[in-house]
Amino acid sequence: MGKTFLEVKTVRFLHTGDWHIGKKLHGYDLLSDQKQILDQILDIAITQKVDALVIAGDLYDRSVPSVEACELLNQAFIKINLQNNLPILAISGNHDSAVRLRTGMPWYEQTNFHLYTDLKQSFTPIEMDDVQFFLLPYFEPITARVYFEEEKLSLQEAIKKIVEKMKQAFNPNKKQVLVTHFFVAGSTRCDSETPIEVGGLNGIPYELIQDFDYVALGHLHSKNALNAENARYSGSPLKFSLSEKDDSKGVWILDSKNMVPEFHQLEPKRDIRVLQASFETLTDPDFYQQQERTSFWYFQLTNRSVITNMMNQLRAIYPNILGVERVNGRDQSNLLNKVKQRKKSPYQMLTSFFEEITGDELTEKQRSWLEQGLQQAIDTEREEQ
Amino acid sequence: MGKTFLEVKTVRFLHTGDWHIGKKLHGYDLLSDQKQILDQILDIAITQKVDALVIAGDLYDRSVPSVEACELLNQAFIKINLQNNLPILAISGNHDSAVRLRTGMPWYEQTNFHLYTDLKQSFTPIEMDDVQFFLLPYFEPITARVYFEEEKLSLQEAIKKIVEKMKQAFNPNKKQVLVTHFFVAGSTRCDSETPIEVGGLNGIPYELIQDFDYVALGHLHSKNALNAENARYSGSPLKFSLSEKDDSKGVWILDSKNMVPEFHQLEPKRDIRVLQASFETLTDPDFYQQQERTSFWYFQLTNRSVITNMMNQLRAIYPNILGVERVNGRDQSNLLNKVKQRKKSPYQMLTSFFEEITGDELTEKQRSWLEQGLQQAIDTEREEQ
Missing domain, CATH: 3.60.21.10 (Metallo-dependent phosphatases)
Incomplete structure (x- = not known):
């Protein structure tokens, strides 16, 4: 220059x-x-x-x-x-x-x-x-x-x-x-x-x-x-x-x-760790004694059955748990979906929620109801402002 | 020394x-x-x-x-x-x-x-x-x-x-x-x-x-x-x-x-002023134009009758009013009484309130009811702590 x-x-x-x-x-x-x-x-x-x-x-x-x-x-x-x-x-x-x-x-x-x-x-x-x-x-x-x-x-x-x-x-x-x-x-x-x-x-x-x-x-x-x-x-x-x-x-x-x-x-004192495992693995001393237990953990549980008092049992071993989700073997990238969820429009969020819960897509009729409902919500909000 | x-x-x-x-x-x-x-x-x-x-x-x-x-x-x-x-x-x-x-x-x-x-x-x-x-x-x-x-x-x-x-x-x-x-x-x-x-x-x-x-x-x-x-x-x-x-x-x-x-x-920008006067005097231009209207005023009104929209009329002239009380010619040191009120015990406060409102002293019976009531209140509070 x-x-x-x-x-x-x-x-x-x-x-x-x-x-x-x-x-x-x-x-x-x-x-x-x-x-x-x-x-x-x-x-x-x-x-x-x-x-x-x-x-x-x-x-x-x-x-x-x-x-x-x-x-x-x-x-x-x-x-x-x-x-x-x-x-x-x-x-x-x-x-x-x-x-x-x-x-x-x-x-x-x-x-x-x-x-x-x-x-x-x-x-x-x-x-x-x-x-x-x-x-x-x-x-x-x-x-x-x-x-x-x-x-x-x-x-x-x-x-x-x-x-x-x-x-x-x-x-x-x-x-x-x-x-x-x-x-x-x-x-x-x-x-x-x-x-x-x-x-x-x-x-x-x-x-x-x-x-x-x-x-x-x-x-x-x-x-x-x-x-x-x-x-x-x-x-x-x-x-x-x-x-x-x-x-x-x-x-x-x-x-x-x-x-x-x-x-x-930089090296943090406590890092964020995401782990997919079964409840049995996570609570097995042979496993958890090898882990940095004070990390900020996010668990993707593979179990399908109900686990009594699950969070308390996990917290006794891992004091800093950011969250636990069930992946159920069905959708192993659930976490990333959730993260992406926030960037979706209300319409996208509702359709993907429906699909996740029912396993089915919305019918034409249902889509039209959803659109009308959302439009009404937007109109009401505009009037209030 | x-x-x-x-x-x-x-x-x-x-x-x-x-x-x-x-x-x-x-x-x-x-x-x-x-x-x-x-x-x-x-x-x-x-x-x-x-x-x-x-x-x-x-x-x-x-x-x-x-x-x-x-x-x-x-x-x-x-x-x-x-x-x-x-x-x-x-x-x-x-x-x-x-x-x-x-x-x-x-x-x-x-x-x-x-x-x-x-x-x-x-x-x-x-x-x-x-x-x-x-x-x-x-x-x-x-x-x-x-x-x-x-x-x-x-x-x-x-x-x-x-x-x-x-x-x-x-x-x-x-x-x-x-x-x-x-x-x-x-x-x-x-x-x-x-x-x-x-x-x-x-x-x-x-x-x-x-x-x-x-x-x-x-x-x-x-x-x-x-x-x-x-x-x-x-x-x-x-x-x-x-x-x-x-x-x-x-x-x-x-x-x-x-x-x-x-x-x-030190000389404040706006001082506190207490004044006993009638509403008519306070709203008379010949009077208020002589006053420092932006002071913090406390008025002791001598009027006995109801005055419609009183506070708004006064505020239009005196923008900073701390309070207005009616002295009614009955008790001209009301303000100081109120100030002293805060230092009274609950028993004293209630008896003086009764006297101010009714003009009568409490009877022996009434005094005994009051004492019992206050004692109950104290006991309840103790239990809750």
Whole structure:
């Protein structure tokens, strides 16, 4: 691109995000898992000698986190920034309360802990050696409309104007990194994300952000959600849903010299495990003593008969059970069907439910009844709004 | 006391507390009043050239304050500590969540903003010139029991041990100031405080804290709640209940040279006003145009007849009405009776209610029925516990 980088110190940074501190998995508290994973992230940062930690939003799981979640995140920041003198570049995501998160922010700045929660802050890059970091927190279109004083502005149009304004601050002798928290069109979703659907928009077109040397994204929980040349989702550091059972979780490390993301895997304290077996196998000491019993288990039971007190017997051996389903030898991919279920329309969901229960397809007559019923439900809802 | 203070710089400090940011008065939002009053406190601090601001707990009104309350307090701290470089010495009170409040605390320390929320922190004084400030946040007895590893420890015993431990750090060449948030025995309560009644204890005996040169107290909302030689409640900076209508609110300023508290009054944006008048007077333009209509009004109506749509007519003129009562010429001190009502026993409350309604006293028979009824209620409650 005609840029020259002679004798300029480069920046090595770690890209993570979607920590969702305080999140529960099927009702199980994840705080101890999150503490362990944050310690691992810090260990990687130290071992890999990075110059900064980039956190792409959703630090907390909700706008009013529990005191335990507050304590955990605060302690993590103290360790990273004050005890290890590592600069932090973080933004708020759609799960965070911008105002609650920025408590103390002007004091954090004193030790290079930059926590941006306001669109206005995004136009002034944080400069580190040969990199300009632009920190664009999650925002609602109304915020952009107020900022740009335009009554109608879609999220897409807002991002376009924001990037244009950022470009005015681009230094041609430096590289530019955008840190942001949105859905980029064409990315793949998973079950633990809260969809952002504003104004019927599917997401930000990738073209709008392609002029950055790297885009450190947050929001989607899989590191492979987007396969673009210069943009990556870090993914969440832990698995937050059954649909992520086969994902590998970790962080990206980049060097401003070449901006090639390098994946570093994280090892959870308790992993999600899906197992198809009979009740007799699962409760056989010879079997279960070989297993990591404290994992988050999802069992696909092959038994056909009724088992008295089944859940209590299983829980006595496996304390963290996400769910048990009966596969009955009839449909061995039931789990994946269930996972896919959520993405079906109400019509599809009802027909597949009918088929699963009765083993028959709906007749023409039944299909027409179903359509009429659904239409009535939609009409009623519209009237009420 | 045999102490000598030759050529030592003295400390001038402002003592405030019980800000209760986010508190409402009879449903009315006080945020704009609180913003104005915090600005006044800062103005006094600057004009009076104080070296530090002491805040004796209850910064927020509840453990999870609204985002508007968070924003207001954060902006106040930014103005005081970062923009005006004034050191802050603050503790958490019984209304604050210690964990939520201490978010960012280790970063605040860098600019002499000390926010102590943990009993453990209280034993190391903050030293400023000739003063040692001991910051003892509000705590529950269980915290002291864990800290001192004693299974049974009343609040009184805990404070005794804490003060003994603090005394080990006393520097005889300096003065000692204790900042704390408790009920000191013998103090006078008012209606806007949440009573702290732990283990049936009435409060901390004054003798326990008399060895400090000054005790900057928080918790009670009247500056005159305690009349001790070396201890004062700052009182709340605003009136938070009708019972405080005649209080004057303000801050104390002290100089370590003599430790004599000097009162500086605060002027609220909207004061509480109690007025006895007829509906005709209150709605007469010649009258109300002379009044500060946006005050928080409490009216004692002298009319006897029914007035249609009374509250709406009054609210159209006086937007902030705390209450309206009918005095009917019969009992002109009704308001004060109501205020006192809350401190009565159930038996006293019922007899005075009977007398107010019927104009007669209870007969012997009626008194005996009432006693039996109350006893039954108490017995039932005991059984249920």
